[in-house]
Amino acid sequence: xxxxxxxxxxxxxxxxxxxxxxxxxxxxxxxxxxxxxxxxxxxxxxxxxxxxxxxxxxxxxxxxxxxxxxxxxxxxxxxxxxxxxxxxxxxxxxxxxxxxxxxxxxxxxxxxxxxxxxxxxxxxxxxxxxxxxxxxxxxxxxxxxxxxxxxxxxxxxxxxxxxxxxxxxxxxxxxxxxxxxxxxxxxxxxxxxxxxxxxxxxxxxxxxxxxxxxxxxxxxxxxxxxxxxxxxxxxxxxxxxxxxxxxxxxxxxxxxxxxxxxxxxxxxxxxxxxxxxxxxxxxxx
Amino acid sequence: xxxxxxxxxxxxxxxxxxxxxxxxxxxxxxxxxxxxxxxxxxxxxxxxxxxxxxxxxxxxxxxxxxxxxxxxxxxxxxxxxxxxxxxxxxxxxxxxxxxxxxxxxxxxxxxxxxxxxxxxxxxxxxxxxxxxxxxxxxxxxxxxxxxxxxxxxxxxxxxxxxxxxxxxxxxxxxxxxxxxxxxxxxxxxxxxxxxxxxxxxxxxxxxxxxxxxxxxxxxxxxxxxxxxxxxxxxxxxxxxxxxxxxxxxxxxxxxxxxxxxxxxxxxxxxxxxxxxxxxxxxxxx
Numbered sequence: 001x002x003x004x005x006x007x008x009x010x011x012x013x014x015x016x017x018x019x020x021x022x023x024x025x026x027x028x029x030x031x032x033x034x035x036x037x038x039x040x041x042x043x044x045x046x047x048x049x050x051x052x053x054x055x056x057x058x059x060x061x062x063x064x065x066x067x068x069x070x071x072x073x074x075x076x077x078x079x080x081x082x083x084x085x086x087x088x089x090x091x092x093x094x095x096x097x098x099x100x101x102x103x104x105x106x107x108x109x110x111x112x113x114x115x116x117x118x119x120x121x122x123x124x125x126x127x128x129x130x131x132x133x134x135x136x137x138x139x140x141x142x143x144x145x146x147x148x149x150x151x152x153x154x155x156x157x158x159x160x161x162x163x164x165x166x167x168x169x170x171x172x173x174x175x176x177x178x179x180x181x182x183x184x185x186x187x188x189x190x191x192x193x194x195x196x197x198x199x200x201x202x203x204x205x206x207x208x209x210x211x212x213x214x215x216x217x218x219x220x221x222x223x224x225x226x227x228x229x230x231x232x233x234x235x236x237x238x239x240x241x242x243x244x245x246x247x248x249x250x251x252x253x254x255x256x257x258x259x260x261x262x263x264x265x266x267x268x269x270x271x272x273x274x275x276x277x278x279x280x281x282x283x284x285x
Numbered sequence: 286x287x288x289x290x291x292x293x294x295x296x297x298x299x300x301x302x303x304x305x306x307x308x309x310x311x312x313x314x315x316x317x318x319x320x321x322x323x324x325x326x327x328x329x330x331x332x333x334x335x336x337x338x339x340x341x342x343x344x345x346x347x348x349x350x351x352x353x354x355x356x357x358x359x360x361x362x363x364x365x366x367x368x369x370x371x372x373x374x375x376x377x378x379x380x381x382x383x384x385x386x387x388x389x390x391x392x393x394x395x396x397x398x399x400x401x402x403x404x405x406x407x408x409x410x411x412x413x414x415x416x417x418x419x420x421x422x423x424x425x426x427x428x429x430x431x432x433x434x435x436x437x438x439x440x441x442x443x444x445x446x447x448x449x450x451x452x453x454x455x456x457x458x459x460x461x462x463x464x465x466x467x468x469x470x471x472x473x474x475x476x477x478x479x480x481x482x483x484x485x486x487x488x489x490x491x492x493x494x495x496x497x498x499x500x501x502x503x504x505x506x507x508x509x510x511x512x513x514x515x516x517x518x519x520x521x522x523x524x525x526x527x528x529x530x531x532x533x534x535x536x537x538x539x540x541x542x543x544x545x546x547x548x549x550x551x552x553x554x555x556x557x558x559x560x561x562x563x564x565x566x567x568x569x570x
Contacts, residue, residue: 061489089381096374097387098420104383135383190567197564203556204346211566271488279482281496282475 005044006036011255015239017232023225028185028244034251041247048254049094055261056131058268060099063129065269070174072260073125073132074253077139078182079220080210081192082243083250084135087182091254092133101126104135117141117151117159118166125170131257132175138163139227146223147216160230167236176260177236180253181224182243186217290329291321296540300524302517308510313470313529319536326532333539334379340546341416343553345384348414350554355459357545358410358417359538362424363467364505365495366477367528368535369420372467376539377418386411389420402426402436402444403451410455416542417460423448427512432504445515452521461545462521465538466509467528471502 014033036044062068074092076084092100103124112120118138126132142159145151151159167177184192193214196206213220232238239256243249292299299318321329347353359377361369377385388409397405403423411417427444430436436444452462469477478499481491498505517523524541528534 065489093382097378102382193567201553204350204554208558211570214570268486269489273493282478285496285499
């Protein structure tokens with residue numbers, strides 16, 4: 001955004017999945033579109049807080065005024081430790097919590113399982129004028145769902161089309177989807193899990209199940225490849241964000257959000273009352 | 286908390302409502318318990334971010350580990366412009382959004398009105414391990430409810446007792462209530478409303494209804510006096526926070542939250558798995 005930033009290509013253009021996309025070709029340590037180093041990246045992240053806050057406040061103002069028609073929905077998917085929590089905390093956490101709707105999707109409950117996989121998702125779509133965040137999402141149902149055969153193969157197959165239709169409908173309602181896969185390497189994940197095991201105050205972040213899933217790394221990468229290929233559409237494209245460098249991933253997602261909000265270009269709502277008359281009433285009160 | 290802070294008395298002790306409490310005796314420009322000026326106050330607010338974040342993360346860790354038994358619920362009540370939004374943004378906004386449950390209570394819907402006034406409130410009580418925030422609350426039903434006679438007088442009367450019983454039950458469930466009235470003066474409100482009318486990008490924050498309520502200022506102060514008197518209990522006391530100085534109000538609420546969390550004293554959850562065994566499994570994966 002600012003002239004001093006080190007983006008040579010916009011984050012959206014550098015990260016958007018295109019034809020012939022191969023996840024295996026993307027280096028998790030790379031910094032697509034960005035020429036700066038960690039120091040520059042951190043400075044740019046700091047510099048991006050104000051425009052993100054401003055755009056989000058304008059959108060929120062519209063929701064209060066009842067004039068909002070659009071919203072933004074950040075969908076975060078990733079292998080464990082890739083940094084979803086850090087994005088929520090350091091990128092989304094910079095804006096006014098009043099305008100944010102955060103939904104964390106855990107293992108489905110019995111009730112959720114008794115419905116179509118999109119049932120619990122639809123209920124959490126952001127209201128107009130809000131910034132929604134999905135920490136995991138309907139994609140779990142074609143990721144762990146596929147890797148662990150949690151549904152019959154034909155049902156998994158059906159879901160790709162169902163997701164495309166669902167997201168097209170959401171877009172039609174004015175929801176701007178920002179779909180992000182945080183892409184870490186298997187080695188980097190080992191290091192991050194090991195760090196959690198080393199420090200007692202991080203033990204709560206570790207789950208033996210993480211290693212079980214890790215042992216199916218290649219299956220997961222294949223499931224991501226297929227899911228991304230089949231659900232990346234012009235209206236709801238995927239972005240694969242290399243995430244071995246946390247500073248880059250945060251900066252990139254911040255830029256994607258700024259882009260999406262700039263695209264809505266929310267204006268401050270006009271007063272729906274007589275400003276001069278209200279000044280008089282107020283002065284007399 | 287830190288030795289360099291300018292608190293002579295803890296915020297909780299300085300602000301807790303006691304016997305013989307008179308709202309009219311509290312100066313909205315005062316800074317009870319705090320000897321520092323605005324510059325010191327801002328520095329102390331900044332210094333309080335880390336301990337608040339740390340305590341909240343410990344509590345959240347317990348909720349993830351399934352060992353949390355307690356939670357904190359900040360109840361914010363105030364006249365318009367007193368700064369509830371600023372508290373949410375600058376105090377609560379400093380902690381990890383994943384552990385926060387924010388509920389804004391607007392004018393009740395038809396469905397909500399068809400139930401007891403506590404029906405919509407109960408549903409939004411924070412889960413164990415969370416920091417809940419009520420931006421307005423069940424107290425509206427004895428504030429605007431009383432001033433505007435939105436319910437018959439005997440029903441309003443009944444509500445004070447119902448609130449005391451409800452909050453005792455919530456406390457029993459492990460919810461630590463931090464009830465805060467942000468107390469501004471009528472003059473300060475005029476200035477803040479006038480500022481909103483002066484700047485087009487603030488027009489959305491102004492509502493002609495604000496002046497209608499303002500014209501009943503004395504009735505509101507009386508309703509607050511009665512509500513605070515009748516619902517301040519040892520387990521769920523009220524705190525009246527002078528709010529003409531925004532920096533003081535934010536600092537004071539931050540301290541109240543730190544106190545409440547310190548009182549829970551959440552410890553990092555112990556691993557429920559064999560750490561050494563997991564290190565081996567991870568290394569081999």
